[in-house]
Amino acid sequence: MAAAEEASRPFAGLSDVSISEDIPVEGDISVPVGSSRRDDEFSTLDEPVKETILRDLRAVGNKFIHVLYPKRSSALLRDWDLWGPLLLCVTLALLLQGGAADSDDQGGPQFAEVFVIVWFGSIIITLNSKLLGGTISFFQSLCVLGYCIMPLTVAMAVCRIVLISGSGNVSFAVRLVVVTVSFGWSTFASTAFLADSQPPNRKALVVYPVFLFYFVIGWMILTFSPSQ
Amino acid sequence: DPEDVKLDLSEDEEGQEESSELLGGQKPTGGFWTFEYYESFFNVDTVQVLDRVKGSVLPLPGRNFIKHYLRSNPDLYGPFWICVTLVFSVAISGNLSTFLGEMGNPSYHYRPQFHRVTIAAVVIFMYAWLVPIGLWGFLTWRQGTERQIGGYSFLETVCVYGYSLFIYIPTSVLWIIPFEWLRWTLILVAMVISGSVLVLTFWPVVLVTIVVLHTLLAVGCKLYFFQTAVHVPTPDPTTPSTHITLATKLS
Numbered sequence: 001m002a003a004a005e006e007a008s009r010p011f012a013g014l015s016d017v018s019i020s021e022d023i024p025v026e027g028d029i030s031v032p033v034g035s036s037r038r039d040d041e042f043s044t045l046d047e048p049v050k051e052t053i054l055r056d057l058r059a060v061g062n063k064f065i066h067v068l069y070p071k072r073s074s075a076l077l078r079d080w081d082l083w084g085p086l087l088l089c090v091t092l093a094l095l096l097q098g099g100a101a102d103s104d105d106q107g108g109p110q111f112a113e114v115f116v117i118v119w120f121g122s123i124i125i126t127l128n129s130k131l132l133g134g135t136i137s138f139f140q141s142l143c144v145l146g147y148c149i150m151p152l153t154v155a156m157a158v159c160r161i162v163l164i165s166g167s168g169n170v171s172f173a174v175r176l177v178v179v180t181v182s183f184g185w186s187t188f189a190s191t192a193f194l195a196d197s198q199p200p201n202r203k204a205l206v207v208y209p210v211f212l213f214y215f216v217i218g219w220m221i222l223t224f225s226p227s228q
Numbered sequence: 229d230p231e232d233v234k235l236d237l238s239e240d241e242e243g244q245e246e247s248s249e250l251l252g253g254q255k256p257t258g259g260f261w262t263f264e265y266y267e268s269f270f271n272v273d274t275v276q277v278l279d280r281v282k283g284s285v286l287p288l289p290g291r292n293f294i295k296h297y298l299r300s301n302p303d304l305y306g307p308f309w310i311c312v313t314l315v316f317s318v319a320i321s322g323n324l325s326t327f328l329g330e331m332g333n334p335s336y337h338y339r340p341q342f343h344r345v346t347i348a349a350v351v352i353f354m355y356a357w358l359v360p361i362g363l364w365g366f367l368t369w370r371q372g373t374e375r376q377i378g379g380y381s382f383l384e385t386v387c388v389y390g391y392s393l394f395i396y397i398p399t400s401v402l403w404i405i406p407f408e409w410l411r412w413t414l415i416l417v418a419m420v421i422s423g424s425v426l427v428l429t430f431w432p433v434v435l436v437t438i439v440v441l442h443t444l445l446a447v448g449c450k451l452y453f454f455q456t457a458v459h460v461p462t463p464d465p466t467t468p469s470t471h472i473t474l475a476t477k478l479s
Contacts, residue, residue, distance in 0.1 A: 131267050204274040223323070
């Protein structure tokens with residue numbers, strides 16, 4: 001009993017406390033729901049479909065521009081996506097069709113073969129760079145390698161246009177120059193993005209497979225011969 | 229952790245070689261389902277890879293490739309990418325040589341012949357993996373339980389076989405030059421160099437087997453990928469080897 005009284009004494013003064021009526025007491029008791037604010041920023045369920053598609057297209061187009069003017073930017077690495085590589089791979093595989101089609105056995109690569117070479121090759125190169133101690137993530141590397149095929153796809157389109165006008169020595173020389181330039185461009189662009197994530201004493205070990213990869217794709221483009 | 233810490237900080241080459249032989253090779257950390265397990269097979273620098281490639285092209289007598297260059301740090305980077313490069317160099321060079329051989333022929337229409345890449349890949353990767361497996365199995369069976377002393381680990385065997393294939397890459401590119409005598413000279417030189425690397429490492433036990441298998445691979449590649457103007461659509465009945473039969477059956 002006495003202890004309870006002792007305990008209640010520190011609060012004794014509070015029993016007289018009353019809120020003066022001069023001070024208006026009002027306010028909002030509702031707790032501000034932060035999640036609704038967050039929802040507005042990240043929830044894209046309510047926006048029109050056109051906006052969603054346009055946003056992705058803009059991201060893809062932005063990366064295309066990054067490939068055209070390669071500089072060490074982290075933007076392409078941070079927001080990776082695989083739409084661009086898929087689009088480029090399909091375009092390249094389609095452009096490589098329709099050549100020397102009379103004998104499938106000895107002709108150009110099939111659609112599936114191009115796909116396998118591009119994707120399987122990218123995966124192998126990514127695994128290689130990770131096994132050598134690279135700090136880049138798996139999908140980031142796939143993204144970079146896929147986007148850097150763009151110069152070669154453009155070269156393929158140019159080659160097909162050149163081939164329409166003829167397939168003699170002049171056209172071959174033109175195609176050789178175009179493919180060589182675009183192969184160099186692809187390799188340079190991808191190493192500009194990938195080189196930073198490797199320890200310096202292993203850079204060449206990572207760059208060589210990339211070189212080989214784009215060389216093989218360039219070879220497929222250069223040897224494309226139209227059906228007679 | 230006894231696996232990670234190598235206390236030998238001395239610059240003494242002999243001392244390092246002693247300790248590495250006693251340890252009998254690096255033990256990869258983690259189980260085979262972890263990423264770190266495979267990372268230990270790629271623990272090489274650019275300089276080391278180039279050094280090993282150089283060692284495979286210049287086999288000096290008395291230089292055991294495994295003991296001198298690998299030093300119980302075998303890697304899979306070299307064998308894998310050398311095989312991949314060899315696959316494409318053989319297929320592309322063969323395609324180019326066929327094209328150059330038929331240039332004067334008006335009825336010839338250029339074909340990229342992409343199926344050759346698949347065939348080259350199968351043959352070369354099978355050689356680079358199955359033969360070392362067989363060789364290692366044979367050597368291990370002979371050694372019995374004393375695998376660590378004097379015996380080679382499976383990875384080291386695969387590694388030396390992979391690097392020994394390097395000389396075939398420039399050889400296949402030079403095969404584009406359309407002179408038969410040059411091609412046979414090149415193939416002989418390549419076989420001698422590549423075979424010496426293997427023989428100096430595995431001498432003397434499997435000398436004959438190595439030479440025979442190497443000959444089959446080299447001659448088989450030459451006959452299949454670098455066919456001269458006389459087209460032989462049917463498999464050559466005089467070649468008895470299974471490698472060549474396999475290659476032509478797949479075409």
